[in-house]
Amino acid sequence: MEIVRLVAALFLLSYSFILCGQDAKLAMPMSFSKKMLSPGSMEVLNIDFRLEGSTIRFTDDGSEPTIQSEILEANKTINKPCALKYRVFHPDFLSSDVGTIRYFNEPKLNYSVSCSPAHPTYNEVGSSTLTDGVFGSNDFHQSYLGFEGDTASVHIKFKKKTKVNCVYISTTIQQGSWIFGPSEIVVRINGGKDLITPVVDCSIKQDGTSYTVYTIYLPEKRAKAKFMDVEVLPLSKMPDWHAGAGKPAWVFIDEVWLD
Amino acid sequence: MNRRDFMIDMGILGIATCLEWKEGEAIYGHNHKKYKWDRTWNGSHQTLPIKDAHEMVFTSDGRIVLLTNETKNNLIFFDKKGKITANWGKDFPGGHGLSLAGQVKDQSLFITDTDRHQFFQVSLDGQMIRTWDAPVETGKYKDIKEFVPTETAITADGEIYVADGYGAQFITHYGTDGKIKNIFGGRGDGDAFLDTAHGICIDTRNVPHTLIVTDRTRCCFKRYSMAGEYISSIHLPGANVCRPVIKGDYLYAAVLTSSSLSNSGFVVILDKEDKLISCIAGSTPMYKDGKAVLSYQTVQLFKHPHDVMIDDEDNLYVSQWNSGNVYPYKFTPWK
Numbered sequence: 001m002e003i004v005r006l007v008a009a010l011f012l013l014s015y016s017f018i019l020c021g022q023d024a025k026l027a028m029p030m031s032f033s034k035k036m037l038s039p040g041s042m043e044v045l046n047i048d049f050r051l052e053g054s055t056i057r058f059t060d061d062g063s064e065p066t067i068q069s070e071i072l073e074a075n076k077t078i079n080k081p082c083a084l085k086y087r088v089f090h091p092d093f094l095s096s097d098v099g100t101i102r103y104f105n106e107p108k109l110n111y112s113v114s115c116s117p118a119h120p121t122y123n124e125v126g127s128s129t130l131t132d133g134v135f136g137s138n139d140f141h142q143s144y145l146g147f148e149g150d151t152a153s154v155h156i157k158f159k160k161k162t163k164v165n166c167v168y169i170s171t172t173i174q175q176g177s178w179i180f181g182p183s184e185i186v187v188r189i190n191g192g193k194d195l196i197t198p199v200v201d202c203s204i205k206q207d208g209t210s211y212t213v214y215t216i217y218l219p220e221k222r223a224k225a226k227f228m229d230v231e232v233l234p235l236s237k238m239p240d241w242h243a244g245a246g247k248p249a250w251v252f253i254d255e256v257w258l259d
Numbered sequence: 260m261n262r263r264d265f266m267i268d269m270g271i272l273g274i275a276t277c278l279e280w281k282e283g284e285a286i287y288g289h290n291h292k293k294y295k296w297d298r299t300w301n302g303s304h305q306t307l308p309i310k311d312a313h314e315m316v317f318t319s320d321g322r323i324v325l326l327t328n329e330t331k332n333n334l335i336f337f338d339k340k341g342k343i344t345a346n347w348g349k350d351f352p353g354g355h356g357l358s359l360a361g362q363v364k365d366q367s368l369f370i371t372d373t374d375r376h377q378f379f380q381v382s383l384d385g386q387m388i389r390t391w392d393a394p395v396e397t398g399k400y401k402d403i404k405e406f407v408p409t410e411t412a413i414t415a416d417g418e419i420y421v422a423d424g425y426g427a428q429f430i431t432h433y434g435t436d437g438k439i440k441n442i443f444g445g446r447g448d449g450d451a452f453l454d455t456a457h458g459i460c461i462d463t464r465n466v467p468h469t470l471i472v473t474d475r476t477r478c479c480f481k482r483y484s485m486a487g488e489y490i491s492s493i494h495l496p497g498a499n500v501c502r503p504v505i506k507g508d509y510l511y512a513a514v515l516t517s518s519s520l521s522n523s524g525f526v527v528i529l530d531k532e533d534k535l536i537s538c539i540a541g542s543t544p545m546y547k548d549g550k551a552v553l554s555y556q557t558v559q560l561f562k563h564p565h566d567v568m569i570d571d572e573d574n575l576y577v578s579q580w581n582s583g584n585v586y587p588y589k590f591t592p593w594k
Contacts, residue, residue, distance in 0.1 A: 024285070024540075024560040030518065030553070050542035051557040092285040093558055139518050176521030209520065 026054065026088045026096035033099070033211040034135035034170060034255070036106040043078040043103065049088055058086040064098055081105050097208060106133055107257040110162060115145060116153040122146025122252065129254065130154065136254035138209040140172055140179060149248025152232040154256050156225075163224050164189075167216045169232060170255040173202070174209045175242065180249035186231040187216050195219075202249075203239040230256065286593050287560070289544060292509070292528045292537035294575055294590035296560070300341040302586025307332045307346055312578035312587055314357040314502070315568035318366055318383065323570065325578060325587060326357035326370060334368075334385070339570060341589070347385035351375070355425075356410035356458075356502075357566075360417065371408035373425050378408045391421070394431045397442045410458045410502050412470065414485075422472060424457040430472060432487065443487030444472065451489035453481065458502020458512075461485075464531055471503045475515070493533045497553040498541075500527065506569040513564035513577060514541070517556035524564040525556050526577060539575075539590065561588075 029049040037043060047056055057069035065087040072086055081103050088096040115127040122144055125132075129145055136143035145152065154169075173181045181202035187195040197216045216230075234251035238244045287294050302309075310329040317323055322344065323337040333348030348354070353374025360367050360380065367388060371378040380388040393406030400406055409424030418440075419433040430453075432441040444453045455475035462469045462482070469490060470483045480493040480503055498514040505511075510529040517523035525541030535544040535551050540560040545552045565580040568587075578587040 024558050027517075027523065027556045027559050030555050048542075048553075049557065050545060052543065054557075138520060174521070207522075 025094040026051070026090055028096050028099050028138075028208065029056070029086075029088065030138060031099060031101065032135055032137050034102045034104065034213065036133040036135075036255075037078070037081060037103050038106050041079070045072075045076040045078055045084075045101070046074055047072060047086065051088075051090060053092070054088050054090040056086050056088050058084050060084050067095075078103050100211070102213065104168070104257075107259070110160070111156050111158045111258065113256055114155045114157075116147075116151070118145035118152070119148050119150075119250075130256045133255070135170060135211075136172060136252070138172070138174070140174060140177065140252055144172065144252040144254045146179070146250055146252045147232075147234060148250050149234055149236070151234070152251060152253055154230040154232070154253075156228040156230065156256070156258070158226055161224050161226055164218055164228070165259045166218060167228070167230060168255070168257050168259070169214045169216070169230065169253060170211070171214065171232075172209065172211050172252050172254070173206065175206060178238065178242075178244050178247075178250050179252050180235045180238070181212060182214070182232045182251050183235045184231075184233040185214055185216060186229075186233070187218070188229040188231075189218070189225045190227060191229075202235055205239075205241055285558075287539040287558070287590065288528070288593075289537040293593040294539060295593050297574075297589040297591050300587075300589035302341070305343060305586055307335055307343060309335075309584050309586060311580040312565065312582070312585065313355050313580065314566040315576055315578050315587060316357055316359045316368070317568055317570045318359065319363040321571065322383075323568065323576065323587075324357065324368065324383075326351070326354045328352060328354045328374075333370075339572070339574065341586075351379075356408065356422075358411045358413060360413035362415075369411040369413060369419070371411060371421065373407045373409065376403050376406045376408070376426075378411055378421055389437065391433070391437070394429075394439055394442065397429075397431065397439060399427060399429055399442060399445070409456070410473075412459045412461050414461060414468075420459055420461075420470060422456045422459040424455055424473065424475075428453040428456045430456065430459065430470070430483075430487065441487050443483070450481070450492060451483075457500075460503045460505055462503075462505055462510075464505065464508060471505075471510070473500055473502055473512075475499050475501070480510075480512075493529070495527060495535060495551055495554060497555050498525075498527055501565055504567055504569070506573075511567045511569060511575070513561075513567045513579075514554075515563050515565060515580065517541070517554075520556070522562045523556040523559075524561045524579075525554070526561075526564060526567055526575075527554070539577075 029047045031047045056072040057065045058072045059065050083102045087098050113131045185197040235249040238249050308329050309327045313326050315325050325335045330349045332346040333351040333354045336345040351372050353372040355373045356371035358369040368381045378391050393403035407426035410422040412420045417435040421431050423429050428446040430444040434440045457475045458473040472481050482490040497518050499516045501513045508531045514525050526539035528537040530536050540558045562582040563580045564577050566578045568576045573592050575590040576587045
């Protein structure tokens with residue numbers, strides 16, 4: 001009799017977890033991930049997520065948002081560079097992945113940026129995309145230049161010799177759409193020696209969409225530039241686990257700027 | 260408390276939680292089209308393989324029919340409890356579109372095959388009735404491989420419309436004798452043209468009847484007269500819609516992806532005035548200045564939903580493409 005009770009309890013316990021568990025995971029809001037702040041300006045942040053009963057919570061100290069984190073209210077104002085991590089919560093669903101929104105100070109454009117031709121489908125307004133201050137979202141059809149197996153060659157020309165501390169290159173990774181991170185980034189100052197920047201192995205599998213801003217710090221003695229070349233190299237062969245294994249990956253960039 | 264007593268207590272707690280579950284159960288959809296996900300209908304006990312679960316129909320005698328491109332069993336028949344009652348079909352490697360033709364006692368299936376560049380009429384027990392090849396006689400096709408049919412719609416008197424959604428984007432209209440009467444649509448930039456004309460149905464909710472055709476790339480449906488004249492568009496920004504399905508006063512459609520995000524998607528329901536009223540696993544419908552605003556996935560319930568089917572009790576079933584070979588999901592109305 002005791003065994004029967006025990007088996008019945010185990011069955012009911014399992015069944016209750018099946019029936020009563022939270023149904024599914026919340027999706028990530030379709031938000032921008034990066035934005036430029038004009039000097040002295042104030043940005044208003046709103047994230048559209050139309051699901052009754054959901055709350056978006058955020059942190060600004062680099063920690064992962066939890067159910068105890070501050071709620072992201074409508075019309076939050078931003079007036080200085082920061083990185084906000086956010087996550088959606090709902091009592092009936094598992095919380096979403098963590099998203100990040102970064103605000104940067106808008107650069108002083110004492111330089112011009114041009115770029116090698118992108119694929120015609122992802123080349124809406126050409127090189128000006130890279131300096132318009134508008135970051136792309138998870139819809140990679142807009143605000144990006146996309147390169148299918150080709151190197152994105154960016155040429156930066158200064159109005160006068162300028163000391164450069166670092167170069168920022170903003171990208172997206174959406175492996176399901178064959179968009180990987182760069183396999184290598186090469187920087188050349190005044191036509192000089194290649195400065196190869198180590199990047200994370202971009203062939204590692206990752207779900208969903210991510211955005212990475214690569215920061216390339218330049219050695220001080222080299223950093224006074226008349227012009228610079230930045231080459232963003234795609235992964236030459238997609239890895240075996242991918243549906244497009246063996247074919248070249250796409251690489252997408254949306255902004256290039258300097259400090 | 261010893262281990263055994265703990266387990267018994269946890270079981271009782273489980274029952275108690277279930278009894279309270281009504282309060283916190285996840286509800287999908289909006290307005291008067293809300294649903295619960297019936298997770299007992301999940302195929303976990305099924306043994307027949309499925310590749311892509313492409314489309315479904317509900318027969319007049321109460322059977323659910325699923326078309327998959329798995330050539331071990333292209334057609335799988337279920338009852339409403341999810342029990343498989345029959346299967347057949349090994350000849351449709353690109354089995355994609357599935358439609359019902361005929362009335363109560365003489366129903367048959369229309370199947371489009373994107374690999375074979377043909378479409379077929381087949382009896383419910385798997386007997387081939389008729390095969391149609393690419394409509395080269397229209398002059399629109401130089402090569403039969405340009406014809407990649409994704410869907411058919413059949414009128415009550417047996418006229419056929421076939422959508423070439425993965426090919427040249429034409430809608431070819433066949434008379435009751437099976438011969439071509441008309442061809443329209445095609446790829447182009449104007450309103451009357453199509454891009455990924457993935458689905459087609461006959462809208463019988465109003466007289467005269469009209470055709471509704473998917474223009475998936477542009478996230479809209481397009482309405483045509485039965486003679487192929489363009490009438491209007493139903494824009495659903497963010498919704499890469501698959502075929503339209505009419506049941507009662509409503510139009511249902513699976514949304515393959517939310518904008519261009521892979522592994523996403525939801526289901527949309529529109530009323531008789533073509534207004535979006537509910538999104539299953541999607542954002543609350545919203546209009547601004549009379550236009551639908553962007554819809555998107557809110558809950559990661561689906562990965563590439565490809566078709567929706569509604570049975571005679573208004574239960575809703577969703578089949579999915581490239582979703583880990585899953586069986587269709589079933590949803591029951593929530594009141």
